[in-house]
Amino acid sequence: MSDRRAHAWATAIVAAGGLLAAAVAWWTGRANGEWRTLLIGLTAYVATGLLVARWGMEVYGWRGALGSVALTAFTPAVLGAAAAPALFAGGAATPMLATFAQLAAGYALMRCLLDPTAQWALVAGLTIAVAPVGAVEHTAVVLSGLAVFSIVLIACRAMTAERCEVRRRVARASAVAVGMAWLVALVLVLLIAAASDLPSAGEYTRRVPGSAGIMWAAAVESPAALPPYDGGSARAAWLASAPIAALLLAAVRPWRRQRRYTDAGWLAALLCLGIPAWFLADRGGVCATPFAALLAGACWDASRSARARRAATAVAALQALAALLVWPRYPGAARPYAGLPTVPSVVRAETAS
Secondary structure (H helix, E strand, O other): OOHHHHHHHHHHHHHHHHHHHHHHHHHHOHHHHOHHHHHHHHHHHHHHHHHHHHHHHHHOOHHHHHHHHHHHHOOHHHHHHHHOOEEEOOEEEOHHHHHHHHHHHHHHHHHHHHOOOHHHHHHHHHHHHHOOOOOHHHHHHHHHHHHHHHHHHHHHHHHOOOOOOOHHHHHHHHHHHHHHHHHHHHHHHHHHHHHOOOOOHHHHHOOOOOOOOOOOOOOOOOHHHOOOOOHHHHHHHHHHOOOHHHHHHHHOOOOOHHHHHHHHHHHHHHHHHHHHHHHHOOOOHHHHHHHHHHHHHHHHOOOOOHHHHHHHHHHHHHHHHHHHHOOOOOOOOOOHHHHOOOHHHHHHHHHHO
C-alpha cells in the first residue's frame, strides 16, 4: 500500500470515529449548548488520530500505523472525551485537547533528541508550553510528568545509541537539546503571563466583590449542590477509561533492536504521562491511549506471522464493533451533568441577580 493510500485510510478511520463522537454530542444535546467546547474536542480528536498515524508510519509503515490509529480512534473513552467536556469548578475542560498536547510534546521531544537542532528544540519548547492546556487543575502534574519524561528520555537516548555514536556525546547533546526546549517553554510562559491580564486560578470559582456577576462561570455555586461521592462509581469510571485492547496488544508486542529508542520512549511516555493522568482523573486513561496504541502497533510487524497479524486485526475490529454496540453510552458521555446546572444557566442566574 502506498503512503498516500495509507494516509487516506487513516483519515477515513479518524473521520468515522469523529462521526460517532459528533452523534453522541447531538444525542446528549451538547451540540447546541456547548458547541465551542465540542468543536475543540472534536478537532483535538482528529489531530490526535492524524499524529498517531504520522508517527506510526515513520516507525512501522502502513500496517502498524493503521492498527494504532484504529485502536486510538475507536477506544470508547476517547470517543466519550471527544464528545463531552469534563465538569470542573470553573467550567468545562477538554480531555482530548490535553491528550493531543501531551502526545505532541512527546513526539517533539523524541524527535528533538534524534535530531538535536534549534528548530526541533523550538518546536519541543512550544509543545511543552501548551501541554497543560486542557488539564485544568492537574497542570502541575502534567508539567512534572513532562520533566520526568524528559530526564528519562535523555537516558533512553544515551543507552540506545548506535555503535558508531559515543554515548557520552549523545547524552550531552540530548541534555542540551532538552534544556533548550524547556528554556523556550519558560520564555513563552513568561511572555504569555506578562502580556495577559487573566485572573488567577482561584478567581475562576469565587465572586468578585462589587461585580454584577461572577468571573467566567462556576458550574456549581455551593458544595451542597454536588451529588454525594460514590467511590464505586469513581472506580468504575477509572476502569472504563482504560484502553484495554491497546494495553493487551502492547503486552504481547515484539521488541526489535532497530527501534529500541522509539520503543523505550513510548514506554517512558506511557509511564510518565499517561499512567499518572489515568490515576488522577476519571477519564485520565484517554491520555494513555495514544501511547499504548503506538506500542501495540508493533503487533502488525511485517516480520510477524500472518496469523499473528490477523489476530491483532481481529482485536482492533472487536474494539471498533464494541464502540458501535455501546453507542452512545461512552464513558463521560452521559446526559449533560446528571442534573447539575449547566454553565450558561448559572451565568444567566448570577448576572440577573
